[in-house]
Amino acid sequence: MEKVLTRNIGFDQKPTDLKAYEANGGYRGLRKALADMSPKDCQDLISDSKLRGRGGAGFPTGMKWSFVPGEDKCGPGHKYLVCNADEMEPGTFKDRLLMECDPHQLIEGMILAAYTIGADISYVFIRGEYVLAIQRLRDALAECYAAGLLGDNVLGSGYKLDMYVHPSAGRYICGEETALINALEGKRANPRAKPPFPQVSGLWGRPTIVNNVETLCNIPHIIDRGAEWFKSLGIGEDAGTKLFGVSGKVNNPGCWELPMGTPIREIIEVHAGGMQEGYQLKGFLPGGGSTDFLTHEHLDLAMDYNVIGAAGSRMGTGTMIILDDRTCPVGMVLNLIRFFAHESCGFCTPCREGLPWTRQVLQDIEDGRGQPEDLETLAYQVNYIGALGNTHCALAPGAMEPLQSALKYFYDDFKQHISSGRCPYH
Amino acid sequence: MSKSQMIQTDVGSALSVDEIAEIDAELAHVPYKSGAAIDALKIVQAKRGWVSDESLRGIAKHLDMSAEELEGIATFYNLIYRRPVGEKVILFCDSVSCWISGCDDIKSKISKLLGVDYGETTKDNLYTLLPVPCLGACDRAPVMMVGDDLVTHLDDKKIKELFGKVKTKSTSSSKAGPKSEGSQ
Amino acid sequence: MPTIFIDGQELQVKDGENVLEACLNAGLDLPYFCWHPAMGSIGSCRQCALVQYQNEDDSRGRIIMGCMTPVTEGARFSLQGDKAKEFREAVVESLMLNHPHDCPVCAEGGECHLQDMTVMVGHSQRRYTGQKNTYRNQYLGPLIHHEMNRCITCYRCERYYKDYAGGKDLGAQASHDHLYFGRHEEGVLESEFSGNLVEVCPTGVFTDKPFLKQYSRKWDLQSAPSICTGCAVGCNIAPGERYGKLKRVHNRYNHEVNGYFLCDRGRFGSGYVNSDARLDYAGIKKPDDSFMAVHQQQALETAAGWIKGKKVAAIGSPRASLEANYLLREMVGAKNFAAGFSDTEAPLMSAVALILKTTKAQIPSIKKIEAADAILVLGEDVTNTAPRVALALRQSVRNKSFELAAQMGLPQWQDAAVRNLAQDQRSPMIIVSAMDTKLDDVASECISLAPDQIADLTVAIVAALANQASGNNEQANQIAQILQSAKNPLIVTGSSMLNLGIIDGAVAIAEALCTDDTSAMLSVCVPESNSIGAALLRSGSDDAIGLTLSDLVNNAPDVLLVMENDLERRLSPDEMHKLMGKGTKVISMDMLENPTLGASDMVLPAASYAESQGSLVNMEGRAQRYFPVFEPTAERLPSWQWLLKLGAITGHKALSKLNHFDEVVAACANSQAEFTDLARAAPDNSFRDRGLKIPRQTHRYSGRTAMNAGVSVHEPQQPHDTESPLAYSMEGLNRDQPSSLTPFVWSPGWNSNQALQKFQAEVDGPLKGGTAGQHLVVSSTMGYTAISSLSKGASQQVKSTAVKMQPHQWQLVPVHRVHGSDELSVNTDEIAELAGCAFVALGAVVAEKLAVTDGDGVVLGCGDTQLSLEVKVLRRVAKNCVGYSAGYKETLALQPATLVTLTKDAKWQRREPQLIASDRTIPDPIILDPNIAKGGSAHV
Ligand SMILES: Cc1cc2nc3c(=O)[nH]c(=O)nc-3n(C[C@H](O)[C@H](O)[C@H](O)COP(=O)(O)O)c2cc1C
């Protein structure tokens, strides 16, 4: 298979500098766009490519960009492009790789995206713990400014773009795009109500596009090589390649670029090397901590947005977490809920109060203090917190996904905890 | 606390010239001064390890904000410390993949070696131990950060190497930080 | 008018409103917490959930928040369906996880919105078995008590305090289920509007601290509709009484005046009603200068004896009711009546009365002020002189953001979204004042000028508006241009600088902005609750404009009646001495011991506003009626009753014919054209709602038979109110009577103040019983400037009086304070604490020259007088100006525009540090790097 996003990433994971990046076709897409393509052309091309956002929700990127109003509608002033490099979803480690090893690919993608939507200022909003990625991005930005790839006159085209790396002060909710915007504004990162969508009123009240690192990394290649080529990369319904990852008790945990639609079994058994000796696969979260468990029966599904959706889960970030037969599913859900309860911004009631309540019930069960009616309470909480729209943003419904599916697939484990008054895995 | 004490602590506010210069550089590209609030907190924290009440008020004043407004921001984020921390902060990942890989056990051992639990600082003031949400290195679990360095594939041996001598260390060893794992 | 369906019921709803509003307007009980009619929606509590269906066939539907969902044609919702109900119950259950369930000891108990909603959703069983989070409370000053454990995190406090009222020192801290609403550190809340937190918080986190110390449940309070006497805005209030004590003051909604909010002077400044310094009995001065207590009748007979056949004059009061002032004028005749203004104030008040009667400009209600899209404030620190107006001005500068939102199709109630969109873009507000004002933070421009220069600037602006002088005064041209390009320009000024030139100039600007189809708005702040009423009385009668105080000083009558007026505040000690001297018998009636009473020959105990009824005319010329909350104790009487009794006993021709309050009102209404409509301020004594008077007590007023049993087991009869349509009783309805008669709000299921929506014709709209109060003077087409003789000479006069200064001299400018400048409210302990001591306000430059900082002392020299005063350093002060605390006892003798000298007071003892942070200037950051510090250039 052709490597696209990771073609500059070697086994040693050394960063690619400007020279090496350009030598391998880098900034070719940008030069092409600035020379021959109008923003509208780029916009159409991205729409045609069927690229879907890699940040978790899979929203079509071209469509999202098309919502940015023209100056006739939003008046003169800045527009912003923001790269969401917050990557705090449990079990997710793909954007780190792209930024640490090939920062220019991201920068090129961002320049192209900014050019398309007419942005003149762009930010990489990156989690503060990614010290190495921050450093490498900053080094790459310096190279770009020196080479005229950024600044008042990008490659002599007259297009003006500034780019800043903005390290976060740390909170999972900052990854939610409207919370991210509040964080960029120097405020408390509570998510904003939508509508209005950030495309219309985002950073400082101006039109803003927020895209995931991986999404943006795809842009230079699509511009350079066209929509048809991109669509042909996927082997299922969806276009392009994707970084898939596996963590947990497998032989070879890691992250690989594979075609969209690669079967789950291939990812786990071939690329991740299968389960470690003495461990059986019991279930897995297909795309990070806020996706529903799938189990054996789903192993032959293709990693495509709609396929995984139809199976009752979500593609999410495409980085799987494996639950093995020696790990307690109640404990695993408790760990996740504890994370979400702690990372709740505290703005809306079901999440702020409901998640700690759920955590308390799970903790009781895990510690052997569970009562039979606790299972009803958990189901009640899933119903209360788990639906989109019940809460102000998608954090809390995401948090409920592993719990609701664990209750479905591992109900016996919960019951056993309660009936035996202890965790059977300890 | 008596009322008069309470007030007097409010009088001082300290920012160094360097800090002010760095904050002003951030101010250059935000449309409102308060837009640089988080950057300013981080700048001060980078120099002093944490943000004291005095620093917070100094920053607030410099940014034309009220201390309350800035307090709301400072206390929202995980990585702004409003209490003193040791020379290095250990950000110990306790999220799902690390948990599956046995991080609870490692954490207990680190706690034992250093004599501290989450939120506490070692007696020699070298380390503060804090939990952190998923560090995005799940393929190398369990992991933690010690200062700016990511330490992966944690096991008994590794943590002994890192922290085994902490308690007996004298002043001269305070410079010896953990070995960087980089991203290999 | 879109049609929506709720549980199948078809509802015609208002375009642009949200579903929560639509439900409440339809009389449906939909619980909510974070939404507030004045502050819009943020969707945080998730309490107002309904299920919305895609169409008729959709049977599943999805949960939506009523407050975040605009009504759209044909939209279908379920309010009563199980799914919606279960969700709403779950929300309350989770809000109660950490709630301490301490209702018995909570000051909110019985009027708690959280209690109401808990019952409404049916949550009654607790499943949570974990530990509750607990928090440390903060000391927030003498007015507000903090109890964080009760918090349900609705964000209302922060949004009210910061976003609505512009406070800086309270906010949300931390995150997840550790959210905390408080200050950066303990200390007095700085906002002049902090008290509204008590009503804004849906539970007991912020409660009324003085009330806590003498607590009663809401249902045990006896209340009456009343009017705040704190200033001339005339906010409507609902004071509550029990055991003969005024317990607390709550807001009483008036759509056009105060809406949902009061200032802290209004809410907390009535403590004087319960003061030990209240007079209980009449007294006659004995030769040793002490008073002998006498009964009413004896006092009246003695007074009658003194008056008979003597030359009698009277001094009325701008803080007494119109009716009492009217009776006093009738008693002595207009020629012998002084309305009670000082000599400096009197011409200003006449001018303001004339302005109200004649100006072409529109005199806006407080509600209308909120619609202004460009504002010029001249010489007034509105927050300190007419606080509620300042709160309205903070809303009007938001009109720019509403304009931007409208362009995007975003409704105003989408509060967070509108704020995010507009960031700090605001409608222009230009403040021209001698010093800092509390609205500077939202002003587009602050111009610091001495009062006379402000008057000069108004002349230049008028010229610029007429295109006369373009070019020579750039500032004036710019201001003119901003005002001219606005749709609803507003000029705000006032009398606090005691400078007629400013007021005249403000009128001239407003009138110059009036065109054939639009009239600019003009708001003139005056100091006291009935300043306008008194001024109208003084100007109204044809025969004379009446006396001034100096007339009386120079030409002493035989007998002088002084009503509710402490003359020490208006006369110099010399003048005071002369007026009250041996030759004249002085009979004074007032509430609290004061120097005037002390110097009188007879004192009569007057009832406070809470024990009497009357009308007050507010700054917009609106007459509003207050009613007694409880009967006066001991031998106190309302002033109007003292006067009627005195009239009867002396056989006064007119007064002896009047027996009842309604007759007084009628006589007053007939006395001069401006008062014709006075009776419309409220229904008269004959009003009955379905045969009954309006009850002052709630339906569950408890202990009526037992509350005095400790004193006597004979249950006293309830007093009979023979003068008003209100009864000291629980019987009767309190529903949709005229709003001027609504003593409190309560509705089944709605025990908290949120019951108000059941009294509103529509959410945030006027009350079902109409808007209380009656405009006495309606603006005309005449034009004030055209007819005012005062203003003709104004500009020359201004120039000629322009002050000439020697080096080291400063011009005095009065500085008003919400807490401290007002005569009555400072007699409340908590307010006195906040007022602090008298002060001199300096700019940083002067302070540096004198080598003083905040809290140091200076000696202020003015002729022979030397005053040692505390220093306050302000951010901006006009050149050559120095401020002094207006209305404070120690500085009463100071007069505006006098020239003074200043020297550091070396012997000054600093007080305990000031508690209010905004009164402190925070020192510049200490520079840590010594090398660069010497270079001195690094940062400024
Ligand atoms: C609680 C929460 C956390 C999120 N965290 C991230 C994140 O760390 N990185 C990311 O790219 N998207 C994250 N998202 C999704 C973003 O809101 C947004 O949809 C995404 O950045 C859009 O990018 P895309 O269209 O390129 O996928 C998060 C969403 C939620 C609700």
Ligand code: SF4
């Ligand atoms: S769902 Fe959670 S994270 Fe999202 S707004 Fe509500 S409290 Fe905040």
Ligand code: FES
């Ligand atoms: S009132 Fe609607 S969410 Fe709070």
